[in-house]
Amino acid sequence: MKCLIIYYSLTNSTALIAENVAEGIRTSGSDAVICNIKDEAPPELDSFDMLGIGTPVYGFNVPINVLECIEGLSNKRNIPSFAFLTYGTYAWNAGELLKKAMITSGFKPNGWFFSHGADYFLGYLKKGCFASPNHPTEEEKEAARRFGHDMVTAGTGWPESIQPPPVIYRIEQIFLGRRPIRLYFQKKFKLNKDKCIRCGICMKGCPSKNISLNPEGFPVWGRNCIMCLSCELHCPKEAIVSPISWPVMNLIMKYNVSHILKDPDIEKLKVTLHNGKIETYK
Numbered sequence: 001m002k003c004l005i006i007y008y009s010l011t012n013s014t015a016l017i018a019e020n021v022a023e024g025i026r027t028s029g030s031d032a033v034i035c036n037i038k039d040e041a042p043p044e045l046d047s048f049d050m051l052g053i054g055t056p057v058y059g060f061n062v063p064i065n066v067l068e069c070i071e072g073l074s075n076k077r078n079i080p081s082f083a084f085l086t087y088g089t090y091a092w093n094a095g096e097l098l099k100k101a102m103i104t105s106g107f108k109p110n111g112w113f114f115s116h117g118a119d120y121f122l123g124y125l126k127k128g129c130f131a132s133p134n135h136p137t138e139e140e141k142e143a144a145r146r147f148g149h150d151m152v153t154a155g156t157g158w159p160e161s162i163q164p165p166p167v168i169y170r171i172e173q174i175f176l177g178r179r180p181i182r183l184y185f186q187k188k189f190k191l192n193k194d195k196c197i198r199c200g201i202c203m204k205g206c207p208s209k210n211i212s213l214n215p216e217g218f219p220v221w222g223r224n225c226i227m228c229l230s231c232e233l234h235c236p237k238e239a240i241v242s243p244i245s246w247p248v249m250n251l252i253m254k255y256n257v258s259h260i261l262k263d264p265d266i267e268k269l270k271v272t273l274h275n276g277k278i279e280t281y282k
């Protein structure tokens with residue numbers, strides 16, 4: 001059995017899970033090839049017998065680049081497949097959405113795996129909250145290895161029910177869906193040219209290669225934004241303002257963080273953001 005694992009990882013949590021799932025597959029005597037779509041295009045599916053898709057959860061959704069990658073795979077056919085997701089605080093039904101996208105593209109998913117991952121979501125970091133900082137843990141990595149092993153030997157199935165989220169999360173999921181991002185939010189990034197030092201950090205860190213520099217050296221956003229907010233997070237001069245900084249989002253983030261702080265199952269650290277760097281303190 002030869003398995004292809006395609007995943008997207010910006011801040012390495014999903015990458016760590018992908019590596020461990022692959023290791024689990026190899027311990028069962030099968031072969032596994034992994035590919036982070038942030039860095040390279042996935043290989044042809046032809047020579048593989050199984051497909052794994054790994055993704056972080058973004059806005060209670062599957063990020064747009066992952067959806068587009070699944071849709072764009074060549075030589076799609078009904079081979080066994082599985083999914084794994086990492087999330088910072090609450091994934092809600094992102095697993096179901098991923099499963100649906102895989103089925104629509106002709107795959108037959110028969111197992112999934114969830115793990116926490118360190119949550120570098122700008123909205124929460126701005127509120128001083130770094131959720132799930134030390135994840136995935138060694139236990140989660142071990143569980144990922146077991147999952148990989150089980151997937152090639154038997155399959156794990158899908159859970160029956162998902163806890164319903166607070167109403168506001170449902171609204172956020174709709175707002176942060178593919179269409180609103182593509183049709184509206186991605187056009188709303190603003191640059192403060194007085195602050196911008198034209199260092200290109202935003203361009204280099206953009207996982208969907210959506211930022212180019214104009215002849216003056218200022219960033220220009222294209223039409224492939226996946227709303228990871230990496231550009232705004234890492235700008236050393238805080239010159240980038242995305243919709244996450246709008247006053248209405250400020251209220252929503254405040255609400256979400258108040259939930260996170262009350263949830264004993266979510267680990268968190270206090271942080272400050274300073275010149276594009278995250279400083280943690282106890």
Ligand SMILES: Cc1cc2nc3c(=O)[nH]c(=O)nc-3n(C[C@H](O)[C@H](O)[C@H](O)COP(=O)(O)O)c2cc1C
Nearest residue numbers: 010011012013014056057059060088089090117119
């Ligand atoms: C833009 C953005 C949106 C996110 N949205 C959610 C979310 O809706 N629910 C959640 O539990 N975690 C959310 N997260 C946290 C990520 O899913 C989590 O940190 C994941 O492990 C990151 O994976 P990576 O390190 O492989 O990039 C979000 C993170 C980012 C950057």
